[in-house]
Amino acid sequence: MEGEMKNFIKVWLSVTISLCYCYAIGKMASKGIKRLICLIPVVCIFLYLPLCLTSVHIGGTTAFFIAWLANFKLLLFAFGLGPLSSHPPISLPLFVIVSCLPIKIQNNNNHNSKPNPSQNNNPSPGAREGPLNYAIKGLLVAILVQLQLAYEYSDYVLFVHPKLILLVYSIHMYFLLELILAASAAVARATLGLELEPQFKEPYLSTSLQDFWGKRWNLMVTGILRPTVYKPTLHIFTRVTGRKWASLPAVFATFLVSGFMHQLMFFYLGRGAGLKPTWGVTWFFVLHGVCLAVELALKKAVTGRFRLPRIISGLLTVAFVMVTGCWLFFPQFTHCKLDERAFEEYAALGAFFRNVWSSFVRACKAK
Structure with a gap:
């Protein structure tokens, strides 16, 4: 360390x-x-x-x-x-x-303009959710960590299906990211007067892939991919296919770039364990890019004449994301041994703080 x-x-x-x-x-x-x-x-x-x-x-x-x-x-x-x-x-x-x-960056240059209610009443995600919400999520993270520890060290590992463990990892990752971002947003707001970009917006309430990827999940990445990949590709294909269908190749190109960048992140992580990439992450985003393009094409074809009930479309969306995630995306965490290495780092960090505390106590006794 x-x-x-x-x-x-x-x-x-x-x-x-x-x-x-x-x-x-x-x-x-x-x-x-x-x-x-x-x-x-x-x-x-x-x-x-x-x-x-x-x-x-x-x-x-x-x-x-x-x-x-x-x-x-x-x-x-x-x-x-x-x-x-x-x-x-x-x-x-x-x-x-x-x-x-x-x-x-907050734009506060227009001091003479009238206040905009939509801006003044639109705090960051960390500010919208109360302490009880984060206390519940913190409790869930603690429970999930205990479940993972029990899985790692229990004699009854064979009775737990590996896909269930992947599901636990995914939920753990989601809640932990929300807590870390909320804490980071509070520190940035208190020390620098700045707001963090939003990250999640209740993705489990998504009603379509378009809703999930565009408005609810990993909004930080969506915000950087939209101007760098989606808009330039949309501009190019608008000249070729027209505005109506140009969004389809633009969406696919965005997911393709996202897949390569996610794969690069896993390459950095897997390198610490001496592992080579399996490209499962890239195929996950290619699959979702194709499916989202098909979804958009169907929406354009039916033009509002048919729509599934919200509860059915929501269940289908979340189920599709979880099934494909457990198939292609989440196995990369175990392939890179991120769970084992993370617990080793937690142990090393705990040992470091124990050594610091022991040194502090010895110094106080010496005085």
């Missing part, structure tokens, strides 16, 4: 220096191909830096923030788009923070 923390500091120091360079390039190079050429070396560096880390939590989070989030924002910045190209220009510290973190 000590070596990993040193590498972590070196990686983020390199990220900060690189983003300072990008900020300077934004001042000197006009938007377009010229600025893109100047930023390409940084994009390559950000793809390399996660290889310096091997842990699940530190390495995985860093890989997402710099290899995916920061790189896609820098590609938008090259053409004068995205949050890094706001007007008036943002400061250097804010540029660094917004580049690699899911930060949402």
